[in-house]
Amino acid sequence: MIDFVGKRKIFIVISLILVVASLISIFTKGFNFGVEFLGGSEIILKVNAEVSESDVRQIIKNLAPEFENARITQIKSVDDPKGISKFSIVVSPKDENGELKVYTGEEKSVLSQKIVEAFKNNNYTAEVIGFNETSGYAAQEIKNLTWKAIVFTLLALLIYITLRFQFVFGVGAVVALIHDVIITLGFYSFFNYELNVAAVAAVLTLIGYSLNDTIVVYDRIRENLRRSRGSTIETLVNNSINQVIKRTINTSLTTFIVIFILLLFSGNSIKPFAFGMTIGTIVGTYSSLYIASPIVIRWIKK
Amino acid sequence: MKDNKVRGIITLIVIALAFLSLLWPTSEGYKGLASLFSRIKLGLDISGGARIEYKVDIDKSVENPSQVAEDVWTVLRNRLDMANYTEAVVKQTFREENTFIIVEIPGATDTARAEQLIGSTGLLWFGQVIDSTTSDPNIDPNLINEAKREKAEWLLDREGKTWYLVKKEIANISNLKLVSPKIVEAIPQVDRNNVAGYVVTFKLDKQYADVFKRITEKLYVPEDLINQGGVAYQQALKKRLAIVLDDRVQFAGFVTAKITDGSALIKGNFTLDEAKQLAAILKSGALPARLEKVSSGWVAPLLGADIVSASLKAGIIGIILVLIYMIIFYGVMGIVADIALLYNTFLLLGILAATGSILTLPGIAGIILTIGTTVDGNIIIYERIKEEIRRGSSVKAAISTAFSKSFITLFDANLTTIIAGLFLYYFGTGTVKGFAITLIIGVLGSLFVNLVVSRFFLELFSGAIKVKGASKGGARA
Numbered sequence: 001m002i003d004f005v006g007k008r009k010i011f012i013v014i015s016l017i018l019v020v021a022s023l024i025s026i027f028t029k030g031f032n033f034g035v036e037f038l039g040g041s042e043i044i045l046k047v048n049a050e051v052s053e054s055d056v057r058q059i060i061k062n063l064a065p066e067f068e069n070a071r072i073t074q075i076k077s078v079d080d081p082k083g084i085s086k087f088s089i090v091v092s093p094k095d096e097n098g099e100l101k102v103y104t105g106e107e108k109s110v111l112s113q114k115i116v117e118a119f120k121n122n123n124y125t126a127e128v129i130g131f132n133e134t135s136g137y138a139a140q141e142i143k144n145l146t147w148k149a150i151v152f153t154l155l156a157l158l159i160y161i162t163l164r165f166q167f168v169f170g171v172g173a174v175v176a177l178i179h180d181v182i183i184t185l186g187f188y189s190f191f192n193y194e195l196n197v198a199a200v201a202a203v204l205t206l207i208g209y210s211l212n213d214t215i216v217v218y219d220r221i222r223e224n225l226r227r228s229r230g231s232t233i234e235t236l237v238n239n240s241i242n243q244v245i246k247r248t249i250n251t252s253l254t255t256f257i258v259i260f261i262l263l264l265f266s267g268n269s270i271k272p273f274a275f276g277m278t279i280g281t282i283v284g285t286y287s288s289l290y291i292a293s294p295i296v297i298r299w300i301k302k
Numbered sequence: 303m304k305d306n307k308v309r310g311i312i313t314l315i316v317i318a319l320a321f322l323s324l325l326w327p328t329s330e331g332y333k334g335l336a337s338l339f340s341r342i343k344l345g346l347d348i349s350g351g352a353r354i355e356y357k358v359d360i361d362k363s364v365e366n367p368s369q370v371a372e373d374v375w376t377v378l379r380n381r382l383d384m385a386n387y388t389e390a391v392v393k394q395t396f397r398e399e400n401t402f403i404i405v406e407i408p409g410a411t412d413t414a415r416a417e418q419l420i421g422s423t424g425l426l427w428f429g430q431v432i433d434s435t436t437s438d439p440n441i442d443p444n445l446i447n448e449a450k451r452e453k454a455e456w457l458l459d460r461e462g463k464t465w466y467l468v469k470k471e472i473a474n475i476s477n478l479k480l481v482s483p484k485i486v487e488a489i490p491q492v493d494r495n496n497v498a499g500y501v502v503t504f505k506l507d508k509q510y511a512d513v514f515k516r517i518t519e520k521l522y523v524p525e526d527l528i529n530q531g532g533v534a535y536q537q538a539l540k541k542r543l544a545i546v547l548d549d550r551v552q553f554a555g556f557v558t559a560k561i562t563d564g565s566a567l568i569k570g571n572f573t574l575d576e577a578k579q580l581a582a583i584l585k586s587g588a589l590p591a592r593l594e595k596v597s598s599g600w601v602a603p604l605l606g607a608d609i610v611s612a613s614l615k616a617g618i619i620g621i622i623l624v625l626i627y628m629i630i631f632y633g634v635m636g637i638v639a640d641i642a643l644l645y646n647t648f649l650l651l652g653i654l655a656a657t658g659s660i661l662t663l664p665g666i667a668g669i670i671l672t673i674g675t676t677v678d679g680n681i682i683i684y685e686r687i688k689e690e691i692r693r694g695s696s697v698k699a700a701i702s703t704a705f706s707k708s709f710i711t712l713f714d715a716n717l718t719t720i721i722a723g724l725f726l727y728y729f730g731t732g733t734v735k736g737f738a739i740t741l742i743i744g745v746l747g748s749l750f751v752n753l754v755v756s757r758f759f760l761e762l763f764s765g766a767i768k769v770k771g772a773s774k775g776g777a778r779a
Contacts, residue, residue: 149725149726149728149729152729153721153722153726156721156725157718157722160717160721164714201726201737204722205668205722205741207722208718208719208722208723208741209671209674209719211715211718211719211722212675212678212715212718212719215711215718216682216711216715219711219714219715220711223707246685247678247681247682247685250631250677250681251677251681253627254624254627254628254673254674254677254681255671255673255677255678257624257627258621258623258670258673258674259620259670261616261619261620261623262616262620264616265615265616265619
C-alpha cells in the first residue's frame with residue numbers, strides 16, 4: 001500500500017513549483033508558434049547539400065524585405081537520404097498598410113524561382129517543395145477558437161462530473177486538468193517545441209486522457225463511499241487509489257509506449273503532437289494519483 | 303451461455319461489415335496490405351495537393367444566407383467538375399457566424415489555375431466596343447474624357463494587353479443590353495480557321511435569344527466592309543461586339559451575321575485549358591456571393607509521404623510492443639485484449655471507409671489514442687476479475703461481476719472523453735476536426751469492443767484463465 005494521501009502536501013508543493021515555473025516560462029519566454037498561429041507563408045525548401053540554417057539565411061536575406069526576419073528551422077525526417085537538408089522558412093510579409101499580406105499564385109512562383117536562383121548563384125541545387133500560407137485572419141481565428149474549445153470543454157466536464165459524482169469532484173478534476181494543461185504548455189515553452197494545431201490537439205486529447213484516469217479513481221472512491229463506514233476519508237481515498245493503481249500504471253505505460261515511439265520515430269509535423277502527449281501522459285497520470293483526489297479530501301461528503 | 307452466443311454473432315457480423323467496407327472494390331490500384339486502406343479518403347496533409355479556403359461574403363440583407371452558401375457550393379462544384387477537377391473536395395464550414403468554403407484538390411501542384419476558376423465571380427455581359435488602345439487609358443486625359451462622353455468604361459482584355467472602351471447599352475438604345483444571361487450550353491472546340499487555337503461555342507437560354515438577335519441586328523457589319531477599309535471601316539470599328547466576363551474583355555469582334563437562335567462563339571486564340579475553363583464558368587453561371595480568400599497553399603506529396611510512412615512505422619512498432627506487454631502481464635486475458643485492440647482498429651478503419659470520412663494526420667494520432675482507450679477498458683475489467691477471483695469467486699462468476707461493476711466506470715470515463723471530442727469537433731478547424739472524428743468513433747468503438755467483443759472471448763476462454771494469488775483469498779475489503 002502506497003501512501004498517496006499522507007504525503008499530499010509535498011506533492012502539492014511540487015505541483016505548485018512546476019505550475020509557477022511553467023507560467024513564468026510561458027509569459028517571459030513565450031511559445032515557438034507554428035505558422036497557423038503566426039500567420040504568413042511557410043516555404044519548405046530542399047537543398048541538395050548539407051547546409052546550415054545560417055547559410056540559408058545568408059543566401060535568402062536580400063530577396064525581399066520580409067526575409068530578413070524569416071524564421072528558419074531545419075526539418076528532418078527519418079527517411080531523408082544523406083547530403084540533403086530541408087528547411088522551413090516562415091515569413092510574414094506586410095502590405096502598404098502594415099497588414100499581413102497573402103502572396104498571389106504568381107508572386108509565389110516568382111519568389112520560388114528567386115530562391116532557387118539565389119542558391120544556384122551560391123553553387124547549390126535547391127528546390128521549393130512546399131509553399132503554404134495562412135492569413136492573419138485564420139491565425140487569429142484559430143487562436144480564439146482554441147481558447148474557446150478549452151474553456152467550454154472544462155465547463156462541460158465540470159457540469160457532467162457534478163451531476164454524476166459531487167461538485168467537489170468536478171472541481172478536483174478541473175483543477176487537475178488545468179494543472180496538466182499549464183505544465184504541458186510550460187514544457188512546450190521551455191523546450192522551445194513548436195506549438196501548432198497538432199499540438200493543440202495533443203493538449204485537448206490530454207484533457208480527455210487525464211480525465212479518464214481521474215474518473216477511474218473517483219469511481220472507486222464513490223463505490224467505497226457507499227460501502228465502508230468506519231474508516232476515515234483519508235484511508236478511504238488512499239485505499240481507492242491503491243485499488244486502481246495497477247490499472248493506472250498498466251494503462252499509462254501502454255499509452256506511453258505508443259506515444260513515445262511516435263515521438264522518437266515520427267515525421268516532423270506529428271512530433272509536436274507526440275511531444276505534448278508524452279509529457280501529458282506522465283503529468284496526467286501523476287495528477288490523477290497525487291492531485292485530483294488528495295486535494296479535495298477535506299470537502300468530500302460521506 | 304445464450305447471451306454469449308448473441309455476443310459472438312454480433313462480434314462476427316460487425317467485423318465482417320468492417321472488412322466488407324474496407325475491401326469493397328475500388329478503382330484505386332493498391333496492392334497487398336495497402337489495399338486494406340484504399341477505401342479510406344486521405345486528407346490533403348497525407349496525399350498532398352492544393353488547398354484554398356474562402357470566406358463567403360454574404361450580404362447582410364439576404365433572407366436565407368444558408369441557401370446562398372449552398373448555391374455557391376453548387377456553382378463551385380459544377381465549375382470544378384467541368385474543368386476536370388472531379389477529384390476535388392469542396393467543403394462548407396461554419397465558424398463564428400461566417401461561412402467558409404474549402405476547396406481541396408489532391409495531387410494538384412499549382413493553385414493559380416484553380417484560384418482563377420473559383421475566384422471568378424462569373425458576371426457575364428455583352429457590350430459594344432467604341433474604341434480601343436494599347437496604352438493605359440487611365441493616365442491619358444483625352445481617353446478618360448472619351449469614356450465620360452460615351453458613358454462607357456475602359457476594360458482590359460484577357461491577356462492584359464489591349465484596352466477596350468465598352469458600353470452596356472447597345473447603339474445607345476436604352477434597355478438594349480444583355481447582362482448575366484443564362485447559358486444552357488458551352489463547349490470548347492477546335493478553331494477550324496486556326497489549327498493551333500480553340501474557340502468556345504455557347505448557346506443562350508431561349509428567353510435571351512430575342513435580345514441577342516436584336517443586338518446582333520444593330521451591330522451587324524457586312525464582311526466585305528471589314529476588308530474594304532477607309533471611312534466605312536472606321537465606322538464599323540465602333541460596332542464591334544464585346545463579351546465581358548469578370549470585367550475582362552474575353553472577346554471583341556465583328557458580328558458578320560444576324561444570330562437568331564442565341565448561339566454564338568467566342569474566339570480568342572485560347573489554349574484547350576483556357577477554353578475549358580471559360581466554358582466551365584459560362585455554363586456554371588455567376589457566383590451568388592463574393593468569395594474572400596482566407597488562405598491558400600499546397601502541400602507537397604513528397605512531404606506528406608515520408609511523414610506518413612514514418613508515423614505508420616512508429617504506430618505499428620508501438621502496437622506490437624503493447625500486444626506483447628499485455629500478454630506478459632495478463633496471459634490468456636492479454637490475448638483477448640490483443641484481439642480487442644486489433645478488432646477496434648479495423649472497426650475504426652472500416653467506419654472511416656464506410657462513411658467517407660477523411661483521414662488526416664491528427665486522425666492517425668486519434669487511431670493511436672484509440673489503442674489506449676481499448677487497452678484501458680480491458681485492463682479495468684481484468685483488474686476487477688482478478689479482484690473477484692481473489693475474493694474467492696469462480697472465474698465465470700468473477701467475469702460476470704467484473705463486467706457489471708466496470709460498466710459504470712467505462713461509461714463515465716469514455717463519455718467524458720466523448721464530451722471533450724465533441725467540443726473539439728465543434729470549435730476546431732480542418733485537421734483538428736478530423737482528429738475529433740476519429741477520437742469519437744474510436745472511443746465509441748472501444749466501448750463496444752470492451753463490453754461485447756472482449757466479453758465474448760473472455761467467456762469463451764474462461765476455462766484457461768488462471769489468476770495468481772487466488773488462494774490468498776479476500777485480502778482487500
